[in-house]
Amino acid sequence: MSTNLFGLTLGQLRAFAVDLGRPTYLGNQLAQWIYKRRATSFEVMSDLAVPVRKQLQELCSLERQEPTRVDESRDGTKKYLFPVNGKFIETAYIPETDRKTLCVSSQVGCKMGCLFCMTGKQGFQANLTSAQILNQVVSIAEFSQLTNVVYMGMGEPLDNLDAVLLSLEILTADWGLGFSQQKITVSSVGLLPALEDFFNRSKVRFALSLHSPFDEERASLMPVQNVHAMDDVLDFIRNRQESDVRRVSIEYICFAGVNDTPRHTKELVRRLHGLKTRVNLIHFHPIPGTPLQGSDSSAMERMQRELSAKGIAATIRRSRGEDIWAACGLLSTKALTVPLKT
Numbered sequence: 212m213s214t215n216l217f218g219l220t221l222g223q224l225r226a227f228a229v230d231l232g233r234p235t236y237l238g239n240q241l242a243q244w245i246y247k248r249r250a251t252s253f254e255v256m257s258d259l260a261v262p263v264r265k266q267l268q269e270l271c272s273l274e275r276q277e278p279t280r281v282d283e284s285r286d287g288t289k290k291y292l293f294p295v296n297g298k299f300i301e302t303a304y305i306p307e308t309d310r311k312t313l314c315v316s317s318q319v320g321c322k323m324g325c326l327f328c329m330t331g332k333q334g335f336q337a338n339l340t341s342a343q344i345l346n347q348v349v350s351i352a353e354f355s356q357l358t359n360v361v362y363m364g365m366g367e368p369l370d371n372l373d374a375v376l377l378s379l380e381i382l383t384a385d386w387g388l389g390f391s392q393q394k395i396t397v398s399s400v401g402l403l404p405a406l407e408d409f410f411n412r413s414k415v416r417f418a419l420s421l422h423s424p425f426d427e428e429r430a431s432l433m434p435v436q437n438v439h440a441m442d443d444v445l446d447f448i449r450n451r452q453e454s455d456v457r458r459v460s461i462e463y464i465c466f467a468g469v470n471d472t473p474r475h476t477k478e479l480v481r482r483l484h485g486l487k488t489r490v491n492l493i494h495f496h497p498i499p500g501t502p503l504q505g506s507d508s509s510a511m512e513r514m515q516r517e518l519s520a521k522g523i524a525a526t527i528r529r530s531r532g533e534d535i536w537a538a539c540g541l542l543s544t545k546a547l548t549v550p551l552k553t
Contacts, residue, residue, distance in 0.1 A: 213272045215272050231266060276293055302314065311356045311359070313353075315360060318335065321334075325432060325434075369405040401420070402435070403444060415457070416457055417448075426442075428469070460491055464495045489523075
């Protein structure tokens with residue numbers, strides 16, 4: 212099988228060049244062509260000698276996958292469908308006035324089993340490689356317009372940490388795609404010790420999926436609470452913030468009568484004491500097979516006011532792409548047969 216060079220870091224490309232019997236600077240040249248110039252063939256690499264190009268053609272590939280389907284919402288959000296080894300993943304493009312955000316997937320399905328998430332109901336099928344993660348970024352029509360990338364699509368990023376870290380390195384490096392680390396956010400339910408490894412090996416922003424400040428209630432929504440307790444995760448972040456200035460946010464999906472009461476707001480304030488963070492209050496979009504319903508706007512606005520009054524910045528995230536099932540928690544490819552490009 213040929214080696215796919217797309218998705219390799221500069222260090223890996225240099226090592227591969229040496230394995231071919233070539234000088235290390237060939238790795239630099241390959242990184243320039245693959246990531247800066249987005250080359251999809253070795254023929255266009257004009258500053259490489261013909262014998263080198265021939266050797267690369269025989270032994271390597273620059274494999275990428277175009278999306279096989281694109282759905283567009285009435286609000287401008289787009290949902291891209293990508294094939295992955297006979298399965299599929301979904302990626303959401305969210306345009307706003309001041310930013311253009313891409314929400315990428317890190318796994319096919321997910322192991323976490325959160326009650327409110329369509330991806331979790333799909334079950335876990337596969338980890339994505341760094342190439343398959345990055346492919347979502349470079350293969351959409353809006354690539355050149357992107358300002359932000361969030362790892363909030365299908366899967367739990369810290370459950371596929373090595374591939375996610377490789378993709379982050381390529382995404383943010385000067386020799387790679389050149390995105391600012393301040394424009395990248397990785398979201399997680401909070402897996403320890405993977406979270407510590409993530410903080411040690413990257414500088415991008417982090418978002419913790421919390422969704423309830425009460426242990427038993429969170430466990431009923433998110434089974435991970437039984438293994439990686441909220442207190443342990445929050446204590447780690449709180450201690451880490453003494454030396455780490457990266458932005459950390461709290462993701463909080465609001466469920467009517469479940470986690471949107473004044474009692475919840477009071478406990479959330481207590482839990483977040485001493486943590487430098489922002490709370491993102493998120494609309495819930497009902498999904499099949501769950502009794503949960505979304506909070507109404509008045510309940511969310513009350514939570515926002517009460518948090519702000521206690522000195523905790525809080526925003527209500529605008530819902531996008533609900534009509535094409537591209538909004539938070541709705542990504543899933545469980546029911547897909549062979550799709551047609553639209």
